[in-house]
Amino acid sequence: MKKTVLTLAVTATVGFGTIFTGYAAKTEAASFSELNGKINEIHEKKADVNSDIDKANDKIKSIQKQQSDVRVSLEQLEITINETTKKINDQNNKISETKTEIAKLQDDIKIIQERMQKRSLVLKDRARSYQENGGAVNYLDVLFGAESFSDFIDRANAVVTLVQADQAILKQQEADKKELQQKQDKVKNDLAGLETMLSDLKNMNQQLAAQKAEKNKLLKTLDSQKAAEEKNVMSLKEKEQILSSQENAINKAIELEKARQAEAKKKAQQAQIQSKSTASSGSTRSSGSAGTASSQPHVAVSSGAFTRPTIGPVTSGYGYRSYDHSFHNGIDFGSQTSSDPIVAVADGVVSRSYLSSSYGECVFISSIVNGQLYTSIYAHMASGSRSVHEGQVVKKGQRIGTKGATGAADGVHLHFELHKGKWEYDKRNKINPSGIIPGV
Numbered sequence: 001m002k003k004t005v006l007t008l009a010v011t012a013t014v015g016f017g018t019i020f021t022g023y024a025a026k027t028e029a030a031s032f033s034e035l036n037g038k039i040n041e042i043h044e045k046k047a048d049v050n051s052d053i054d055k056a057n058d059k060i061k062s063i064q065k066q067q068s069d070v071r072v073s074l075e076q077l078e079i080t081i082n083e084t085t086k087k088i089n090d091q092n093n094k095i096s097e098t099k100t101e102i103a104k105l106q107d108d109i110k111i112i113q114e115r116m117q118k119r120s121l122v123l124k125d126r127a128r129s130y131q132e133n134g135g136a137v138n139y140l141d142v143l144f145g146a147e148s149f150s151d152f153i154d155r156a157n158a159v160v161t162l163v164q165a166d167q168a169i170l171k172q173q174e175a176d177k178k179e180l181q182q183k184q185d186k187v188k189n190d191l192a193g194l195e196t197m198l199s200d201l202k203n204m205n206q207q208l209a210a211q212k213a214e215k216n217k218l219l220k221t222l223d224s225q226k227a228a229e230e231k232n233v234m235s236l237k238e239k240e241q242i243l244s245s246q247e248n249a250i251n252k253a254i255e256l257e258k259a260r261q262a263e264a265k266k267k268a269q270q271a272q273i274q275s276k277s278t279a280s281s282g283s284t285r286s287s288g289s290a291g292t293a294s295s296q297p298h299v300a301v302s303s304g305a306f307t308r309p310t311i312g313p314v315t316s317g318y319g320y321r322s323y324d325h326s327f328h329n330g331i332d333f334g335s336q337t338s339s340d341p342i343v344a345v346a347d348g349v350v351s352r353s354y355l356s357s358s359y360g361e362c363v364f365i366s367s368i369v370n371g372q373l374y375t376s377i378y379a380h381m382a383s384g385s386r387s388v389h390e391g392q393v394v395k396k397g398q399r400i401g402t403k404g405a406t407g408a409a410d411g412v413h414l415h416f417e418l419h420k421g422k423w424e425y426d427k428r429n430k431i432n433p434s435g436i437i438p439g440v
């Protein structure tokens with residue numbers, strides 16, 4: 001009986017005062033190689049993420065270069081369009097001037113046509129006279145009908161004058177015909193040339209406008225691609241920060257676990273010495289109480305490694321949800337009061353405490369339970385309610401915030417996740433908290 005009591009006393013002493021989870025030091029002989037391996041994994045992940053960030057930044061630079069080239073092209077197109085538009089306006093003015101000239105030419109053509117018409121009438125009368133009087137023979141009758149030499153000379157001069165007059169009329173008629181044809185051709189060619197040039201300029205302007213529209217469309221696409229890459233960089237940087245924070249937290253957790261194990265060894269040795277001393281004196285001592293967990297105002301702290309993170313009902317469990325056909329990576333706790341407290345589910349180190357675009361105000365805690373790393377996540381806390389910072393050591397049941405609706409939340413609640421291992425971006429280490437967290 002004494003031996004049994006002494007054994008219980010030693011066991012209680014060794015288990016008392018554990019830093020993270022209050023479990024017995026049964027993993028003391030196990031190495032920390034697995035935890036160190038997880039740190040190495042984080043290093044590799046960070047290297048991959050940083051490589052992805054560099055690639056994304058290079059892509060952003062490439063997009064910016066394309067944007068710059070497109071903007072230069074747009075400026076050149078704008079200049080060319082303005083120049084072409086000016087040419088079109090000038091050409092329209094020339095067409096207007098040419099049409100005014102055409103109107104004047106039409107008047108000149110009308111005068112020439114009237115003049116030619118009058119000459120035609122004279123020539124027709126002359127031709128009719130020739131037919132009626134025998135044509136050129138009449139000139140001989142005129143000459144031979146002279147009564148004296150002087151009369152002959154006068155008659156000869158008169159005949160020459162008539163013949164020259166007829167020839168002059170014919171020459172003028174031919175000249176007017178030629179001038180008329182030239183002016184008509186000039187009017188036709190000038191107007192046709194101007195209209196052709198105007199049509200070419202309009203087609204060119206349409207092509208330039210189409211190119212401008214395509215460039216603007218390309219610029220809009222590049223703007224969207226740049227925004228997407230910038231968002232991707234922000235997401236990658238957040239991921240890199242989480243990995244760095246987890247690395248620091250796990251390192252700190254390992255140090256604390258080593259210190260806990262060393263302290264447990266020391267207490268075990270002291271207990272053994274004390275038990276031997278007690279046995280030799282023949283006295284017996286009953287084991288003292290390991291103490292009770294300090295309770296929070298609103299959240300009852302369970303015994304064991306884990307406790308419930310908050311009060312309030314479970315409104316959405318872990319797994320596939322039928323109403324939106326999505327996989328829920330954690331458990332949602334609905335609100336019970338206007339300021340439901342949120343507590344750490346286990347002893348650990350805060351690896352992340354920040355404002356996320358999706359999680360809202362959130363806290364990540366790294367805990368080592370029975371040699372196993374766990375990461376607990378508390379999301380959608382009320383704005384300004386986070387009461388812990390990165391690198392801080394927290395105790396099971398310690399208040400870390402208040403329920404809220406920050407981030408991608410439809411209402412006031414706590415979204416709680418539990419990951420066996422470190423938190424991964426694809427959440428490959430997520431597990432169902434039910435059966436591990438009391439009261440869930």
